[in-house]
Amino acid sequence: MKHASARNVIERCFGILKMRWAILRSPSFYPIKTQIQIITACCLIHNLIRREMSIDPVETEFNMDQSTEDLRDEEPVGSVASSNEWTAFRDELARSIFDAW
Numbered sequence: 001m002k003h004a005s006a007r008n009v010i011e012r013c014f015g016i017l018k019m020r021w022a023i024l025r026s027p028s029f030y031p032i033k034t035q036i037q038i039i040t041a042c043c044l045i046h047n048l049i050r051r052e053m054s055i056d057p058v059e060t061e062f063n064m065d066q067s068t069e070d071l072r073d074e075e076p077v078g079s080v081a082s083s084n085e086w087t088a089f090r091d092e093l094a095r096s097i098f099d100a101w
Contacts, residue, residue: 012062017042020049020058032089 018024021042028035050056 016059016062017046019062020046032085 023038024042028038030038050059
């Protein structure tokens with residue numbers, strides 16, 4: 001049951017971030033390092049907003065939307081199309097881990 005609870009928390013976090021930042025809602029064609037920086041910046045600014053604002057309108061709106069939707073009805077993702085850049089990144093990561101082993 002802890003796994004299901006953790007998954008709900010993570011899905012909620014991603015949902016709030018995607019609701020707040022339009023750049024996270026669609027596929028990105030930026031280089032991987034830039035994507036990492038974008039996500040990090042979005043999370044940092046989100047945390048700053050949460051710390052400084054007693055009432056977060058985005059989170060309030062997200063909570064209202066979630067009360068009317070049931071995420072469990074969504075179909076699980078069966079596969080994801082790979083890109084050459086991600087494939088090269090994965091292969092290089094695997095190679096560096098293997099070499100370090």
